[in-house]
Amino acid sequence: MLETMHFEEGVPILRQLPKPFTSAAFLLHPFVRMPDGWEKQKRKRPFEHIYPSDEEILAMGRPVSWKTAMTVCGLRSEKETALALMTAVMALRDECAQPESAELLKRxxxxxxxxxxxxVTSPFLIPGLLDVFRSKGIERCTFYEPIEAEGLFSLKQTSPSDVCGLLQADMMIADVKRRAAFMSMYDSFTTLFLMEDQNMLSVIRAMNWEAVICSDTMCINWYSQ
Structure with a gap:
């Protein structure tokens, strides 16, 4: 059941997908570049934590790819970059953390x-995800949050900012007929994207997404395999 879906560590993701899903990929959330001077204008106190809202990202932000960040920082792979990011936000146990890689992010x-x-899913990805849903003839979506949120919405009446406002960590949004779905994942910097068919690579290329496509052996902790 999608509303209670949980991926067991050490078991390949493709073996855990509920029918009719057959393919999966981790979509990499882009870094966020705001216009020059944006933070200085927003900051009211010297040590105030500043991060743009979803609306600000959609209106003014520019995505910066993991490939670009890897080149600047000297990170060697998507796996190392994921470990660096998760270490930076203290999302890993001490034995799994990679402080040397996280230090490179300072570049x-x-x-x-x-x-x-x-x-939660990056605002940069939401318009494309909705476009993919619409291209498959999808009109209605369900959403499930592990604890309490659940509902239904029409794609014709829903904007990307509406979906951003709806999202919570570990929330699944799916076509009611299960042709496609995506799941925001806590402390991961990625979104798990599922499809009924096998043309995952062509969809990712068409949408110009950065992604790690799940192989037959890839597990939920792909970054440490």
């Missing part, structure tokens, strides 16, 4: 450049 230092969203 990205810029007052208007921000780490990707970690708990």
């Amino acid at each position: 990205l230092h810029h007052p208007d450049l921000y780490l990707p969203s970690d708990d």
Whole structure:
């Protein structure tokens, strides 16, 4: 059942997918570049934590790819970058953390450049995800949050900002007929995208997403395999 779906560590993701899903990929959340001077204008106190809202990201933000960040920082792979990001936000146990890799992220230092969203699907991905749903003839979606949120919405009456406002960590949004779905994942900097068919690579290329496509052996902790 989608509303209670949980992935067991050490078991390949593709073996745990509920029918009719057959393919999966981790969509990498882009870094966020706001206009020059944005943070200085927003900051009211010297040590105030500043991060743009979903609406600000959609209206003014520019995505910065993991590939670009890896080049600047000297990170060697998507796996190392994921470990660096998760270490930076203290999302890993001490034995799994990679402080040396996390230290490399400091090379990205810029007052208007921000780490990707970690708990919920990046606002940069939402318009494309909705486009993919619509291209499959999907009209209605269900959403499930592990504890209490649950509902239904029409794609014709829903904007990307509406979906951003709805999202919570570990929330699944799916076509009512299960042709496609995506799941925001807590402390991961990625979104798990599921499809009924096998053309995952062509969809990712068409949408110009950065992603790690799940192989037959890939598990939920893909970054440490």
